[in-house]
Structures are given as structure tokens and as C-alpha cells.
Amino acid sequence: MGDIWDGFDFPTLDPVNPVNSNMGQAVEQTPSIESIDAMLVKRAMVVFFIIDISGSMKGARIGAVNDAIRNLLPELKKREASNTNAEIRVAILEFSSNANWRTLTPQPVSSFVYDDITYVSGGTNFGKAFHALNEKLTRNAFLSAAAGSYTPLIILLTDGKPSDIALYPEELNQLKKNSWFRYATKAGIAIEEGALSPECKKVLLEFTGNESMVLEAKNTNILSKQIELVTLTGVDFVTQQG
Amino acid sequence: MPSLMQGESIPTINLTETVTILQYLAEGGQGEVYKVDYNGKTCALKWYKRPAPPDVFYENLAVNVKKGAPNEHYLWPLMLTAKYKGSYGYIMELRPQQYHEFGEFLLNLARFRNYETMINAALNIVESFRILHSKGYSYQDVNEGGFFINPENGDVLICDNDNVAPFGINLGVKGMPRYMAPEVVINMNRPNTHSDRFSLAILLFRLFYIDHPLEGKYTIQFPLTDAIGAQLYGINPIFVYDPDNDRNRPHPQAQPNVIKRWNLFPIDLQVAFTKAFTKGMKDINNRITETEWEDILVRARGQLIKIGGREQFINIYAKQSLPEGVRILKLPHYAIALSNDSKIYECQINQYSVDFSKEAGIVKQSLSNKTILGLGNLSETTWKVKYTGGQMMEVKPKGYAKLEQGAEIDFGSVKGTIY
Numbered sequence: 001m002g003d004i005w006d007g008f009d010f011p012t013l014d015p016v017n018p019v020n021s022n023m024g025q026a027v028e029q030t031p032s033i034e035s036i037d038a039m040l041v042k043r044a045m046v047v048f049f050i051i052d053i054s055g056s057m058k059g060a061r062i063g064a065v066n067d068a069i070r071n072l073l074p075e076l077k078k079r080e081a082s083n084t085n086a087e088i089r090v091a092i093l094e095f096s097s098n099a100n101w102r103t104l105t106p107q108p109v110s111s112f113v114y115d116d117i118t119y120v121s122g123g124t125n126f127g128k129a130f131h132a133l134n135e136k137l138t139r140n141a142f143l144s145a146a147a148g149s150y151t152p153l154i155i156l157l158t159d160g161k162p163s164d165i166a167l168y169p170e171e172l173n174q175l176k177k178n179s180w181f182r183y184a185t186k187a188g189i190a191i192e193e194g195a196l197s198p199e200c201k202k203v204l205l206e207f208t209g210n211e212s213m214v215l216e217a218k219n220t221n222i223l224s225k226q227i228e229l230v231t232l233t234g235v236d237f238v239t240q241q242g
Numbered sequence: 243m244p245s246l247m248q249g250e251s252i253p254t255i256n257l258t259e260t261v262t263i264l265q266y267l268a269e270g271g272q273g274e275v276y277k278v279d280y281n282g283k284t285c286a287l288k289w290y291k292r293p294a295p296p297d298v299f300y301e302n303l304a305v306n307v308k309k310g311a312p313n314e315h316y317l318w319p320l321m322l323t324a325k326y327k328g329s330y331g332y333i334m335e336l337r338p339q340q341y342h343e344f345g346e347f348l349l350n351l352a353r354f355r356n357y358e359t360m361i362n363a364a365l366n367i368v369e370s371f372r373i374l375h376s377k378g379y380s381y382q383d384v385n386e387g388g389f390f391i392n393p394e395n396g397d398v399l400i401c402d403n404d405n406v407a408p409f410g411i412n413l414g415v416k417g418m419p420r421y422m423a424p425e426v427v428i429n430m431n432r433p434n435t436h437s438d439r440f441s442l443a444i445l446l447f448r449l450f451y452i453d454h455p456l457e458g459k460y461t462i463q464f465p466l467t468d469a470i471g472a473q474l475y476g477i478n479p480i481f482v483y484d485p486d487n488d489r490n491r492p493h494p495q496a497q498p499n500v501i502k503r504w505n506l507f508p509i510d511l512q513v514a515f516t517k518a519f520t521k522g523m524k525d526i527n528n529r530i531t532e533t534e535w536e537d538i539l540v541r542a543r544g545q546l547i548k549i550g551g552r553e554q555f556i557n558i559y560a561k562q563s564l565p566e567g568v569r570i571l572k573l574p575h576y577a578i579a580l581s582n583d584s585k586i587y588e589c590q591i592n593q594y595s596v597d598f599s600k601e602a603g604i605v606k607q608s609l610s611n612k613t614i615l616g617l618g619n620l621s622e623t624t625w626k627v628k629y630t631g632g633q634m635m636e637v638k639p640k641g642y643a644k645l646e647q648g649a650e651i652d653f654g655s656v657k658g659t660i661y
Contacts, residue, residue: 036503041453043466146493
């Protein structure tokens with residue numbers, strides 16, 4: 001009898017008797033722990049930016065919007081990286097006389113690359129934006145993530161009064177029938193002149209349905225802070241739901 | 243902006259000592275964390291954001307500081323500061339770097355060294371809750387953010403202990419979404435020991451299977467609003483593997499981990515989680531207690547062996563041929579698969595022990611013939627072995643028993659048979 005730590009040596013008189021060998025199926029091999037990566041699929045939280053690119057946004061204003069979104073992305077990425085609840089995705093709609101999705105589908109923020117908006121021209125047709133948004137706010141379009149979706153965050157950025165004052169209310173009515181829109185967190189930011197324009201703020205109030213969600217960026221210096229505040233608060237709030 | 247400056251000194255509650263801010267570390271939902279000097283020791287200070295939580299919260303913390311940590315796994319409040327600049331905080335040990343946030347394991351940023359470590363981590367969490375609950379306290383805010391695990395050895399550190407309170411007392415916390423018990427989600431009850439047990443089951447489920455036990459094909463189709471959340475996690479939650487309701491089975495794209503892992507781990511875990519999330523979902527009397535979990539996890543660990551250095555679960559309940567070099571030790575309460583280097587633990591062979599980490603025996607191959615296994619006695623008790631031929635043998639501490647088919651081993655308080 002040796003020390004057990006060194007192993008030991010038995011007399012080998014008895015043949016090993018495999019009593020179990022006549023039973024059932026073989027043991028299924030356990031996959032090694034290295035081979036089973038955790039692949040957490042998170043509920044998606046889509047952050048929509050609806051950006052006014054009408055003529056009046058030309059120059060510093062669109063520059064400030066570009067800069068604000070660019071500054072926001074690393075913050076969103078950081079949140080995404082440590083968040084076990086939500087995969088943050090970004091969808092960007094630009095609108096002037098027409099509306100155009102810059103993201104064909106919502107892009108995971110972790111790999112999202114932002115291209116500056118450079119072309120700015122046309123009127124401020126909110127109706128076009130609302131229509132385009134309504135089309136995509138469905139499980140068959142932008143809210144089709146495999147693990148389901150949180151209620152989206154929709155941020156409307158504009159500096160102008162509506163060019164389609166007779167038309168946008170009907171599109172907004174349609175949009176309000178969309179339950180994803182109803183449950184969404186909605187914010188509006190009136191930029192510079194927009195902050196001084198009652199018509200502009202009226203649209204934003206109708207859009208958000210909540211006065212406290214209509215923010216003013218009276219100068220472009222504070223736009224970046226406003227966008228960051230609204231987005232991060234919105235994301236944190238929603239992704240802690242459950 | 244951190245609310246405290248480097249070099250700032252804050253008196254402790256009894257005003258006899260001070261805490262000096264060394265460095266701002268991080269910010270959480272409720273407060274900030276600083277590296278501080280406390281009596282020459284480097285510690286962490288959790289500092290509440292203003293408005294500071296109410297006086298009852300402060301008083302409860304003071305009581306907890308006096309009471310001391312339930313066991314070594316808690317990063318417990320060591321000292322409370324006096325009220326200062328409209329707020330206050332408490333001091334705790336700094337978390338060593340080798341401990342990773344629970345969420346990192348879910349995100350594949352941290353990985354367990356092996357299955358054994360994973361099960362040991364679960365055991366450490368469960369033991370810490372058993373001890374906390376046995377003192378009449380509940381944790382109340384069980385969620386992945388409060389748990390740190392060393393992936394190399396399964397050691398666990400539990401922080402955010404500021405909501406710990408005696409049974410019947412709740413300081414206002416509801417808990418974190420996806421970890422709250424149904425009765426807490428729908429505001430029928432405040433968190434307590436029973437809701438802790440529900441949340442613990444979620445935490446353990448995710449430790450093994452990553453995905454959430456109540457999220458499957460049914461739940462993913464809804465936008466997660468407050469009302470829908472209350473429905474899915476409170477009023478009518480459906481376990482993904484509810485045997486009587488297949489509506490919410492895991493979705494291959496959304497919950498791939500649990501699909502892959504459900505049959506990988508021992509059936510004891512399947513049975514326990516199924517009970518926890520069906521009968522135990524709403525009936526607190528059917529929730530799995532910590533003692534039960536310890537038993538279940540010890541059984542699961544007892545089905546894990548190594549074959550050629552590779553980890554292998556042996557289904558001790560299945561009729562199947564055992565691989566060469568594998569034996570089963572059947573005890574009245576446990577069946578343990580044994581191969582070279584397998585361990586048995588004190589709680590398995592001593593009916594009066596709950597010690598799942600103290601090794602009581604280890605399996606070694608014979609030096610001259612590797613097909614022959616012996617069970618080394620690491621306990622302080624002399625074992626008695628009876629072989630099929632009738633011969634008896636005593637196995638003293640540090641001695642070994644040959645693992646021969648049919649041998650009966652008397653460990654003192656329990657007897658086992660080798661298969």
C-alpha cells in the first residue's frame with residue numbers, strides 16, 4: 001500500500017468484470033466546455049433617428065447633427081457591450097420633400113458605421129417621414145429581431161415648420177394607430193429656429209404626445225448633449241423593463 | 243461628475259475613523275464606487291447618489307454592518323460613513339480582478355475552466371443563500387449584477403448587499419426585470435425569502451443554459467411594454483420546457499444555448515428547473531430550497547467524470563454500458579460516477595455533513611494496471627470494505643479501497659456498493 005497521492009499498486013489477480021457491458025446504448029460523448037460558446041441572443045432595442053435634411057438644415061445644423069450622432073455611438077456601443085438584456089440597433093430616416101432610409105434595416109450598434117449626412121435640400125414634409133416610419137414599425141420590417149424587440153425609441157430632429165401642413169396630420173393619425181408607435185418612447189428636438197417656432201413645436205408635441213419629451217436645442221452647441229441625454233436615458237429606461 | 247474628490251475625508255458613522263477617497267472607480271444606477279483608504283487598508287466605498295436613500299435604509303445598513311457577513315462569499319458592508327454632503331455610503335472589500343461579473347459569462351466574455359468549476363460556482367452561490375436565509379435574512383434584489391465569479395475555481399463574491407433585510411422587511415427594492423418572482427412583478431408581494439428562491443432559480447438556470455427560462459417562441463413575438471412584461475413574467479409566465487405546455491419552447495434563433503445544453507447536463511438539473519418553473523412558479527411551497535439545490539448540484543457533479551482528461555457526464559439513471567475505467571458508487575442517497583481522479587465529498591458519505599467542498603475520497607488508477615481503480619480515503623474515518631468473495635478489509639485514512647464490482651464500503655454513517 002503506497003501513499004494514495006502517488007497512486008497505488010494492487011495485486012492484479014481478479015480479472016476486471018465489465019458487468020455493465022451488456023446494457024443498452026453507449027455513453028454519448030459530452031462536448032467539451034470549450035466547444036459550447038455562450039451565444040446570447042438579446043432582445044433588440046431599435047433607436048430611430050428621424051432627421052430633417054431640408055434646406056434650412058444646411059451648414060452648421062446638419063454638421064451638428066452628424067457630430068452629435070458620431071459622439072453618441074461610442075456611448076451606445078459601451079452600453080451594448082455590457083448589456084445582457086438588449087441589443088441596441090440604429091435606424092436612420094432622413095426626410096425633406098421626401099423620406100429616405102439611410103439604414104435598409106436597423107443596424108447593430110456594435111458594428112454600425114455612420115456616414116455623415118452631406119446633401120441637404122428641399123422642404124420639410126413631416127408626412128413623408130411619418131409614412132415611411134409607419135411602414136417599417138412592424139414585426140415584418142424593422143422590428144423583426146429573432147429574440148423579439150423592446151419598444152423602440154424614436155427621436156425626431158428638426159429645425160423647421162411643416163411644408164405639408166395640410167397633409168401631415170393624416171399621416172400622423174395613421175402612424176398613431178400603429179401599436180409599436182404608441183408604445184414607443186418618442187422624443188422631439190427642435191433645433192435653433194425650430195425652438196422658436198410654434199409650428200415646429202406643435203408638430204413635435206403631436207408626435208411625442210408629451211410636452212416633456214419635446215426638447216429645445218436653441219443653439220447647436222447643446223444639440224449633442226440633448227441627443228445623448230434623450231438617447232441614453234431612453235435606452236436605459238426601456239432595457240431595464242421586463 | 244463624481245460627487246467626491248480625491249483626498250476628501252469622510253467620517254465613519256461613529257465619527258472615530260475616517261475614509262479617504264483615493265480614486266473614483268465607477269458609477270452604477272444607485273451610486274458611485276470609489277477606491278478608498280480605510281484604516282490604512284485599501285477598500286471600496288459605495289456612495290449613494292443624492293437624494294440618498296431614506297433613514298430606514300441607513301439604519302438597516304448599520305445593523306447589517308454590526309451583524310457581519312453571512313459567509314466569506316459576501317462583499318459585505320464593513321463600515322458605514324456618517325451622513326456627509328447630503329448622502330452616505332458604506333465600505334466593503336475591493337473585488338479582486340480574477341472575479342468576473344455574471345453577465346460576462348452570459349456574453350461569452352468570461353468562460354468557466356470546466357464543467358466542474360461551473361457546478362462549484364452554482365454550489366457556492368446556493369450555499370451563500372442558504373446561510374443568509376438561515377439567519378432570517380433575504381437578499382431581495384437577486385440579479386446577475388450582484389454576482390462575481392472566478393472562472394478558474396468557481397469561487398463567488400456577492401455584492402450589492404444593501405437591500406438585505408430581515409424577513410418581513412423590505413426597504414423599497416423590487417428587483418431587476420427578468421429576475422423578479424411573478425408575485426413581485428405584479429406587486430402582489432414585496433421581495434422576501436420566497437422570491438429570492440425564484441430569482442435564484444433564474445440565476446442558476448442562466449449559469450448553466452445562458453438563455454432565460456421564461457423566454458421562448460411565445461414571448462418573443464410581443465413588444466416588451468410594461469403591461470406585456472407583467473403578463474409574460476408575472477401573470478402568465480411559461481417555462482420553455484414546461485412538460486404540459488409547449489407553447490413557449492426555446493426558439494432556435496433566439497434561445498440557441500438552452501436548446502444545445504438542455505440534454506448536456508444531468509437530468510437532475512432538468513427535473514429541478516422544471517419543478518422550479520412549473521409548480522414552483524407561483525406556489526412558494528414548491529420552490530426549490532437551497533438545501534435541495536445543494537443536493538441536486540452535488541448529484542450533478544457526481545455524474546461528471548474525466549475520461550482521458552476529457553470531461554464526461556455519465557447518466558447514472560440510464561441503462562448503458564459504462565466506458566472502461568468507470569465505476570458507479572451507489573449510496574442510499576447518491577450515485578456517483580467514478581473514474582481516475584474523481585472525488586467524493588464529505589456530504590456524500592457523511593449523512594450529518596453538508597460540506598460539498600471537503601474532499602473525502604479520491605479515485606486513483608493502480609500503477610501497474612490502469613484498469614484497476616482504488617478509492618483513496620481522505621477522511622478521518624476508517625472505512626470497512628466487504629468484497630464479493632466475503633473478505634473484509636479496513637481502509638484507514640490515507641489508505642485505499644479497491645473499487646471492485648460488488649464491493650460494499652461502509653463509510654461510517656452510510657454504506658455504499660460499487661457497480
